[in-house]
Amino acid sequence: MRKGKVLVAQGGGPTAVINQSLVGIVQEARRFANVDRIYGAHHGVSGIIKEDLLDLTQETDQNLELIAETPASAMGSTRDKPDAAYCAEILKVLIAHDIRYFFYIGGNDSSDTIRLVNDFAKKENYEMVGIHIPKTIDNDLMINDHTPGFPSAARFVASAFAGANLDNRALPGVYVGVVMGRHAGFLTAAAAGLRRYDSDGPHLIYLPERNFSMDKFLDDVKTAYGKYGRCIIAASEGIHDESGQAIATKLAKEVERDAHGNVQLSGTGALADLLTDSIKGKLGIKRVRGDTFGYLQRSFLGIVSDVDQREAREVGQKGVQFAMYGGKSGTVTIHRVAEYAVEYRLSALEDVAAKTKVMSDNFIASNSADVTPAFMDYLRPLLGGGLPVWSRVQSPAVPKILKK
């Protein structure tokens, strides 16, 4: 194994378990004699080009375990997308500090970043291994059965809808919850995760994998409301019309884009307000409420899937093992091999980089407004153990005396 330093950085949106991967890398890398130091960059690649690095070798195991439990990127994150000039800057820093192992924890944007940096290093004949460690609540990385961060966010969304369903049962009306997810509907679909009784909501689920039509939506709501006397709706922030235009941006005065060209959809209640206003206006239903889950769903303190924690730690550890024992660059991918067990493989960066996986057709109900039993089978083991239980009153009705 080549002697040299390890550098780890975190990119993209934070998750509840991204620090598990950070700690997995640090703890595993410490065991290798060829690694003299493990550096961490502040705010992803932006910290690298500023040489804003910390010496993570000098963390205690006790603090590392606390950091692992801490939601959101402990080293800070970035939305920067490096171009060639940016990569040249990164490489200068890697060379200057004799960094030979570079781990970047992130989503498909971040995997593309590491691919570019890695390719650039090859051109410069700088011997290094670059490993992408998967992370995204969107669950949209190719090849992976699922991605670290998604199960915990899914648990939050499932719990939120379970509570909203019970709340709405107590005070009936229409409730719309808007969930993160630009192109992939996995997280919105997780709204169904803790349905128990037949009449439990969400009764309608709208995913970006299907075109959204306001007319069909209002028909669906009317039908469900007629059937249940109430209606719970899960809508992805990324729902769009036939032309591909996001419903949320139809309203926005000015559209905000990040460095990757992604339109900003979260951090505003506009879509929920549009949907609830439409229901009130067109269907004449009075009690209509909308919540936008926003940033609560990705870094909530106290809602986490133990399966997710374990796997996020493992992808970090496996990344180091692949780097040291295999010596090749790549992306760590998660593969479901049993019901329920996973294994980790090192896959080619270009198979994941800048690509988006969406929900397969067999996960989406034929009415385009629900998930299938196949999706529930896929989701359930990810939500983790110790899920809260709940019940309904089962008592018989009291015979009426006055109003027989």
Add this chain to the structure above:
Amino acid sequence: MRKGKVLVAQGGGPTAVINQSLVGIVQEARRFANVDRIYGAHHGVSGIIKEDLLDLTQETDQNLELIAETPASAMGSTRDKPDAAYCAEILKVLIAHDIRYFFYIGGNDSSDTIRLVNDFAKKENYEMVGIHIPKTIDNDLMINDHTPGFPSAARFVASAFAGANLDNRALPGVYVGVVMGRHAGFLTAAAAGLRRYDSDGPHLIYLPERNFSMDKFLDDVKTAYGKYGRCIIAASEGIHDESGQAIATKLAKEVERDAHGNVQLSGTGALADLLTDSIKGKLGIKRVRGDTFGYLQRSFLGIVSDVDQREAREVGQKGVQFAMYGGKSGTVTIHRVAEYAVEYRLSALEDVAAKTKVMSDNFIASNSADVTPAFMDYLRPLLGGGLPVWSRVQSPAVPKILKK
């Protein structure tokens, strides 16, 4: 003790522990030989006048324990506010079913309801005991140190802000979280509950107990952003200008009111959007995000304070004991008698009914944008045990080589 039936109902907004009180009443009432049946009304007083009752005597203990853990009113709730005619209808049903003990679990609106029903029964010479069992996430009942439902909602809000703070630290910017609370700021103030480091948010907290000025707000944000390079803001949905007009309703095209004349503030993202738009427009800060916690905060499945669960069960049990052993109507109130211990008393209904407690001045910082250590001392024991822990990276910086 007078022989007769028990009737229990739940009113107002659901909470995470309102079913603990329901179960406390049912389980305690079962122990009294003079009680032959325990009835529950669907959807509060509205179910009573419809004679829509269930025989809760026929629940199993196992299911009752599951119901106790279930968030949101298991019997359903209502926003109805009975007038004299309504009370006459209620009384007819009570008399027809020989109901002599009436327990209504709810907030100050609900305590007023039971007071009216009870007074009406006296006028009709119908011998009965009416007990109000406290419940409200707003924590705004007079006499009570705090109210069941508040500690769990406070735990949700504190956890949400702890996560949002960490998320915002990873990707710096301005974050506004809008919290429920029409007149009382307790729940918004709970946003500070899990701050740990000096630089942890929320950095600014806006309560309905103080007049809100947009100019001061923008100055505050500018100062905090300058100091921390980011800013987390907790704002009550009930913040209002000097004239008392809610900032949220300044925007609303049409204002929705419930039967109690309360303006509908939740279920829309308008206030968060107004505040974030103002910050973007006036301060020129680019990354500004707003979330409205909405209905997530009062019935979230899986976030609950064990202190709250215990106390909510006890107020139900104590209510039955007061009714049976004392034979007098009243409201069960919670009194803090040690650090930390409470006792329960039966207080006069008129001391709680239709009144609102707000935060005392010693809980609000002199800059009108934070809470005091006294409030933190008040809040901490309520949040319960087993709170999640988190930490920060403590590593030393790596000396720069390129950019010395």
